[in-house]
Amino acid sequence: MIKAILFDLDGTLLNRDESLKLFADKQYDRLFHLLGHITKDVYIERFIQLDSRGYVWKDKVYRQLVEEFEVTKITWEELLQDYLDEFKYYCVPFDNLLLMLEELKERKMLIGMITNGYGQFQMDNIKALAIEDYFQSILVSEWEDIKKPNPQIFSRAADKLGVLPSECVFIGDHPENDVQGAKNVGMIGVWKKDVQWMDIQAEYVVDDLMDILAIVDELR
Known part of the structure; x- marks a missing residue:
């Protein structure tokens, strides 16, 4: 589940x-x-x-x-x-960002974030996108003193949400830092398409953020 x-x-x-x-x-x-x-x-x-x-x-x-x-x-x-x-x-959001998060909220899903980068800088950008309140947990590598793809940051994110890694889906654009990093701790890795990468091995691939909802519904 x-x-x-x-x-x-x-x-x-x-x-x-x-x-x-x-x-x-x-x-x-x-x-x-x-x-x-x-x-x-x-x-x-x-x-x-x-x-x-x-x-x-x-x-x-x-x-x-x-x-x-x-x-x-x-x-x-x-x-x-x-x-x-x-x-x-x-800060420019991808299309349907707020709509997708609202739909996940309606589905009673826990929502978290793991981002590499500098703490305050990344939080400023998150606030600029007006999405902070959708997330129950946000981990920024500078503040955690560890970054993706280290498995510890993925495990820590699951712990903060009170779930097992096997109960999590992780969505990201980087094949190693995001998709493989998540899979290494037992999460389902979803690749957000990025034109710089080709032939990525992922359990699921999304182009539009709204595609995530179908994956969530299938897995539930």
Whole structure:
């Protein structure tokens, strides 16, 4: 019997690719008087390249940008702080996010989240999506001092919800960190499709978040 649904955040609930593009576009506009010697398209493209889909933290990204583009009117530290302060205002959800969570709530499912990243930054983004109240448990790797795919963070999430790992479904976009990490502790792993991955081995695959409801109903 499935009792709990757990989610990754970035690339699963938060459309991080679109959010990052929007943020970079608006950051350039806000700081044009400091970055105007770079064309917007070049700035956005290089920012996204260096970000490497979130696997390179922004201190390194901004250091590299400042060096490459010979930025002298603003420091990389100030650019990083701008990112920390402003990114939450550009969070783009995947379609049907709130509707899907509302349907899970109606089904009396326990709902949890495990996300790698920095604690306050990730919580700011969760609040920006207006989804915090749907979750009975949210684990962020910085605060837990452990990150996916380590099995301990998955087991800890199940414990906090008061269920066994075998009573959980975990949905995420990363084949190793999310799907395989969940399967390693006995959870059902569901892959949220992502264009950068091909031929992923998962028990279930979803494209639209509403597809999750059919899986839940089948497993119950």
